[in-house]
Amino acid sequence: MDTPGTSTVRHAVMQLLRDCGMTTVFGNPGSTELPFLDRWPNDLRYVLGLQESSVVAMADGYARATGRAAFCSLHSAVGAGHAAGSIFTAYRNQAPLVITAGQQARSLLPLNPFLGATEAANFPKPYVKWSVEPARAEDVPAALAHAWHIALQPPCGPTFVSIPMDDWSAPAEPLPPRRIGRDTAPDPALLKEAAVALAASRNPVLVIGPEVDAAGAGPAAVALAERLNAPVLASPFSSRASFPEGHPLFAGFLAAAPNVVTAGLAAHDLVLVLGAPVFTFHVAGDYRLPPLIQMTADGEAIAAAPAGTGILGGLRLGIPALTALLPRSDRPAPPPRPSPPAPAAATPIPVEYLLHSLAAARPGDSVIVEEAPSHRPAIQQHLPIPDWGGFFTMASGGLGYGLPAAVGVALAHPGRRVVAVIGDGSMMYSIQALWTAVREALPLTVIVLNNGGYGAMRSFSRVLGVENAPGIDLPGLDFPSLAAGMGCPARQVADPADLAAALSAAFASPSPMLIDVALDPAIHTLYRKG
Template identity: 55%
Template structure:
């Protein structure tokens, strides 16, 4: 039955909601149950899957990874205000990731809400703001299915993101009918006049830079951005802190990764006469400093569908449009390269990665290089190792669409559960590359991976501390910072306590065999690699 052919047959709110979720292809529910959710979960349908996370933040990150990998909104069920509070860090990440989620939370029964009940959420719809696109606690039980339908379509509209519906626990057994919800056909392009203005800047450019961000890959434009770069004969940079790889990092026109330090970023881009940023902010910075690029003669243009990206950009002309449609609109106006220019980009802009010598203690660059050569060609990387990100970017190139995920927010606790969500959405090997400090934010996600028999390989780079903070303390000239060291955590025993096989390697002679064993495991596996703690660097 289509969205325009609903019957007026009355059923309970719960029954109508499950029917609606089937129509919207949201039959996996990510959650951690509490008392205010039991009426929703009662007599759970056999054609639905309940993905149990052992903490609410992990439930949201699993749903985030699943939603991004499938391209459809994922359904999350949290426990009242306490569960939403636990989950807020990864709700913030989902917002920054443009991940479409329909997040629901149980609320106490309507009849006792005026009396400040135990587990009652005051002003529940306000709690997750501003990091949801839309939130509501429906005024009547009968409106719950319509609110979920509206939440779905708002979550799926670009820029995508999480939405939130608070549902009193006694709403589910009330009677209602299937709502007549709308269907949105997505896809917008900049106006012809806007494209004309952009082409007038691009076509005479003698030194053009293309800066790509995560929305390129997220919106299915990985292949078309290659065609655009080749036609424009542009050098391609990855935007700072991009949470997806949006251009093949072995392509001859790939120049590298932009820094989130303003002076470094300005230096990288100062030589160009025109910069076109697609699917990313202009620009994500981490520390304060001078940004001479914005005061130069370099012309900066941006294509985005995110009003916040436009509003926060400096010295930039913005064209609004969904990414894939906008790139195609540009390609429709650009002439193909002549056949005799097919090898115009044959000389790589970015030098090849240097040879890394084996040693003990194991240099993290060596470990990543061995992993890169051992991984299956179609393996997906989910990363949360900020202190080793430059090494990952140098020695673990991503060359395929949907091949890389990380958190756009910078908040830890995302990658391990997100790897579970990505693995649920695909039959490919998922490799979670994570630091020892990062892994402890969501280590319980390993249990879910084991219970679902997922092909997730967790690679823990153990440098016995918060390496990123060690690096930042040097950059910011801080001294005697407490709380940066993490000795004596046994990750293999933690994994085994949750039913996951694992091993530890500290000698470079055993590294290749250990990585192959981890990647060939029939189910989930954790490999802890003891890396040289002196190889901590984030820029």
């Protein structure tokens, strides 16, 4: 307990959370966190998740949607272990998180106590940017301020602080408020070289990744593409909106396969990559690249690029500076991207028909959070994303992100409809996040793409020539019953004639609703030309 009239670690940390804008705290509490939770202040919001992996994914979605760091409180080393997959995903998503975990009392640590961890700060490494257990109780506020600062420095990412439970009541003075700059300007000489090369190019192409949206540089990227009058491709596995997909310069998606990237870039004499690695692949193969220029705030992405010129710097500053150096191009506009034909209704329901119906029915300002890897090509064809900030998925490939991230995105945008598009296999990793969505009364629509198994595994089995692999089919899952058990209204749709009414009811609901759509289990090709 805090002593009345004294400033404690807990007092100092609460003020730090306010000063840093981390007033929404995501947590799953245990005994080692109770001193932190004591007499919880009314001006801080505590969002309860029922498992630590969901807690971190919720905070990840919230941080990415707001552009601010989010605060997570996990229960001891075991809680950090539960959350490890989501911590890795946050690292790959470049989501700014300050993650804490409770630790046993300092006086007990030499005795290897229950809930104690001798190497707590090492536990989440290497997938946090910085990790510490402060040497003294009074150092905890400064350690959290340090963690917040590092989490927000590009490339953003999670940080970790282990806090012994008796530290919270120790004396400590509040820290002075901190302000930090987050943008660095690229080298002007390299920008001039890039402008000369782009102006001389006969047929350039832009490849744009998630960092553009994360940096708030989307409108600047559109202005650059229009100045060049060049086609734009989304980078492989882009985890955010890469470009408005209704824009006439948008040319589609690069798949995460070397041969497809080679084919997609072969006609171009210069590639400008903005805010993406060069490139994220999922399958092996040989590839060839035209001359390439890459601009990003991620030095590791530049170091890993196999070729080209790397321009290190913030995109919010770098893209407008590059545009200002370019003359307006008189090259002819690229041909428009063909629109796919409207899919026909059938039973079982084709995924293309579901996605086309969803695109027509969803509110115009809704946000899509996707975790349906086997259906991503169909999503890219039939569920276009028109706006910056309108799409999120995970960059890690690890399942279990989508539903809790959708909860975090909905918390970040009160009143705005969020649509979680999630495969049946993915849904079972973090289904308990539905409880939090119900508790918070969020306008969240959950669409389960139920093809009765792990569709990506079916596809890869065909690609790799694997037959009769176990563990791929998922019979007997009753998602409406699971949702109802957490207080979430739900319905199952197997007839395409019922789909429009189900979507309409879900979008009219002010609170969460789940629709389980029985899909055709046909195997889909993951890597086709976008």
